Amino acid sequence: MSYKSTEFSNDFIARAETYLEQVKPVAEASLWKPKYHLSAPANWLSDPNGFSRFKGEYHMFYQHHPYGPTWGNMYWGHMKSRDLVNWQHMPIALAPDQNYDKDGCFSGSAVEKDGKLYLLYTGNVWTGSDWTRDLLQVQCAAVSEDGVTFTKLPQNPLISAAPSGDIHPNHFRDPKVWRQGQYYYFVLGSRSRSDRGQALLYRSTDLLNWEFVSVLAQGDERLGYMWECPDLFAVDDKHVLIISPEGMAPEGDLYHNKSQSGYLVGQFDEERGKFEHDDFYLLDYGFNFYAPQTTLDEQGRRVLIGWMSMWDDEKPEAADQWAGMMTIPRVLMLRGNQVLSTPHPELSQLRGTHIAHTGVTLKNEVTLTGIRGNCLELGMTIRAQEGSVFGLKFGCSEDGTEETVLTFDGREGKLILDRTRSGQGPGGIRKAPVQLKDGRLVLRIFIDQSCAEIFVGDGEQTMSARFYPSDTSDGIVLFGDGLAVLEQLGKWEMNSCWL
Ligand code: FRU
Numbered sequence: 001m002s003y004k005s006t007e008f009s010n011d012f013i014a015r016a017e018t019y020l021e022q023v024k025p026v027a028e029a030s031l032w033k034p035k036y037h038l039s040a041p042a043n044w045l046s047d048p049n050g051f052s053r054f055k056g057e058y059h060m061f062y063q064h065h066p067y068g069p070t071w072g073n074m075y076w077g078h079m080k081s082r083d084l085v086n087w088q089h090m091p092i093a094l095a096p097d098q099n100y101d102k103d104g105c106f107s108g109s110a111v112e113k114d115g116k117l118y119l120l121y122t123g124n125v126w127t128g129s130d131w132t133r134d135l136l137q138v139q140c141a142a143v144s145e146d147g148v149t150f151t152k153l154p155q156n157p158l159i160s161a162a163p164s165g166d167i168h169p170n171h172f173r174d175p176k177v178w179r180q181g182q183y184y185y186f187v188l189g190s191r192s193r194s195d196r197g198q199a200l201l202y203r204s205t206d207l208l209n210w211e212f213v214s215v216l217a218q219g220d221e222r223l224g225y226m227w228e229c230p231d232l233f234a235v236d237d238k239h240v241l242i243i244s245p246e247g248m249a250p251e252g253d254l255y256h257n258k259s260q261s262g263y264l265v266g267q268f269d270e271e272r273g274k275f276e277h278d279d280f281y282l283l284d285y286g287f288n289f290y291a292p293q294t295t296l297d298e299q300g301r302r303v304l305i306g307w308m309s310m311w312d313d314e315k316p317e318a319a320d321q322w323a324g325m326m327t328i329p330r331v332l333m334l335r336g337n338q339v340l341s342t343p344h345p346e347l348s349q350l351r352g353t354h355i356a357h358t359g360v361t362l363k364n365e366v367t368l369t370g371i372r373g374n375c376l377e378l379g380m381t382i383r384a385q386e387g388s389v390f391g392l393k394f395g396c397s398e399d400g401t402e403e404t405v406l407t408f409d410g411r412e413g414k415l416i417l418d419r420t421r422s423g424q425g426p427g428g429i430r431k432a433p434v435q436l437k438d439g440r441l442v443l444r445i446f447i448d449q450s451c452a453e454i455f456v457g458d459g460e461q462t463m464s465a466r467f468y469p470s471d472t473s474d475g476i477v478l479f480g481d482g483l484a485v486l487e488q489l490g491k492w493e494m495n496s497c498w499l
Contacts, residue, residue, distance in 0.1 A: 012095035016066035016075060023321045030320030031471050032450035035375050036350050036497040037308065038062075038326040040077050041089050043069050045324035047174075047229060047291035048305045049076055050093075050110035053298065054117045054147050058084050060305065060326070061093055061119070063107060069318035074104035076121070080147070084297060084329050085349045088499045093142075093150045094121065100138050100157045101125070107174040107229055109293065111184060111207070117144045118207055120186060122173035123157055137162075137172045139188070141207065155208055163212040166192045167200065174229045175202070176293065180270070187216060187230040187241070196220070197227035197245045201273045214273030217241060217264065223280055224248045228259070229291040232268060232275070235302060235334045239268040241275055242283065242304075244291050253414070253431040254282065258311045261290050265337040278337045284327075285432030286417060286454070286463035288313070294332065302332045303344060308451055308464050316424040316468045317450060327453060327464060328446060340459030343444060351377065352493035359487065362390045362480025371491050374474045378445040379490040384436055387411050390480030394447055395422060395469035402473040404465070406454065408434065408441055415456060415463065422467035432461045440487070448494065 020042050027033060027042035039045055044065035052059050057080050064077030076094035081087040094105040101123030108121030119142045128134025138157035142150040162172040168191040175186040184207050188200040198218040204210045219227065224245030231242040244261045261284065266277030283292060284306065292306030309315065309324045317323055329344035355370035362382070371378075374395065384390060391407035405418040415434040420427045434441070434456055444455040454463040478486060 012097045013092045020066050027322040032317045034325050034448040036494050037448050042322050046307050047107045048293040049107050050119050051293045051295045052110035069323040085346050086499050087497050109176045111177045117147050120175040120177050135170050176231045187232045189228045191226040195225040197224045199230040217275040263339050284462045284464050286430050286465045288466045289464050304330045313426050341462050342459035350495045352495050355491045357489045362484045363482035366478040371476045372474050375494050377492045380443045381487045382441045382484050383487050384484035388483035390484040393477045395473050396475030397473040404467050417463050419467050424468035
């Protein structure tokens with residue numbers, strides 16, 4: 001396959017940037033556009049890509065359709081930050097301008113080599129009209145010296161076909177690369193010929209010539225027909241494999257989203273190219289969390305950002321010429337074989353005005369002075385008797401018709417997030433298994449115009465939701481059965497993350 005000049009690429013990018021400039025004012029004026037969660041300047045954003053640290057700056061690329069608030073021909077949008085807190089938009093990094101990626105620069109990752117930033121991504125080409133079957137996916141790379149302008153390698157595609165064996169020839173995407181000893185490795189999303197999700201392992205010494213090592217891990221029939229966006233990394237003396245399986249069937253309260261994202265904890269055996277692991281657990285029990293990607297921060301913490309949306313969900317923000325946002329950066333740690341997710345500590349830099357309350361019995365409905373808003377962080381500790389039921393409503397309208405309800409039900413041992421009366425957009429209920437610890441529930445809740453992210457305790461559970469309230473629905477109401485006491489509540493207004 002031939003290689004076209006970078007001018008051609010720049011033309012694609014310049015045209016897309018010009019178009020984005022035109023529609024940006026509409027997106028920026030949107031009531032629902034987040035202030036401290038990452039979203040595209042306008043139009044479509046999905047998977048985080050190429051999340052990395054290069055020359056002292058964090059880079060976040062993303063699946064981007066610059067020409068509409070719907071999924072389409074994928075570009076790589078780009079933003080960067082010195083601290084994971086304050087961000088700036090950068091020019092589009094990759095455009096689908098080559099014959100091997102003409103129908104999309106699909107998801108991938110980044111790694112530094114010899115002072116240059118390499119992006120590894122999947123080139124997608126439709127070969128017929130059935131997009132579930134008629135596709136050719138190849139693995140490609142682009143390189144940059146300055147972290148701004150990227151040039152696709154003349155050797156592309158670096159891998160032009162899936163390996164033989166029990167590997168679907170077409171669904172073959174999303175390389176997540178890392179350096180280990182003398183090798184670069186990547187894991188790749190795959191499905192078997194009998195429709196099991198699996199991750200493939202490749203290695204290289206130069207980032208150009210890649211050798212297929214093994215099927216690193218394969219799911220059973222519970223774990224869907226395809227694993228998208230795998231990510232493998234070490235934590236302490238174990239490894240975590242994050243996967244985004246398509247096609248898992250609901251089980252009780254679990255797996256009610258279109259697709260899931262979760263993790264397997266185990267040991268990566270580099271010699272054998274195998275990953276022996278424990279069971280699958282969700283990374284987030286809410287409605288909107290998919291295709292997350294991790295990198296290491298300056299202090300060696302494993303940081304994850306996910307796409308806070310979901311395939312096929314109605315996205316009312318599309319009417320305002322944008323769609324999709326990221327979660328806040330979450331720090332991952334292991335306790336035994338459980339992954340804990342907590343808000344990145346540096347995010348507290350965005351905190352503004354603070355209001356606190358202490359010692360309030362949660363009986364019936366309680367409103368507290370100064371506790372309202374739709375761009376804020378709430379921290380709460382609630383002491384409760386066994387079996388007590390209490391919670392919090394946010395995005396509440398004065399007349400009580402709109403509200404999003406978070407209930408801790410001590411009888412069920414569940415935290416329940418209810419969007420039935422949230423406003424526009426999809427409704428539904430999600431439940432996460434949660435227990436009181438030392439008789440208390442500790443919550444941190446991040447609300448940002450059209451999203452909420454909920455963190456429980458030391459990061460044992462998270463729940464995320466998009467919701468679409470009217471502009472006056474910014475009330476917050478606590479409630480309870482009288483068996484719970486709000487020991488403390490802190491509310492911080494949050495400032496914008498954009499420089
Ligand atoms: C995950 C995903 C990836 C693919 C990309 C295309 O959301 O389906 O597997 O590379 O999105 O936009």
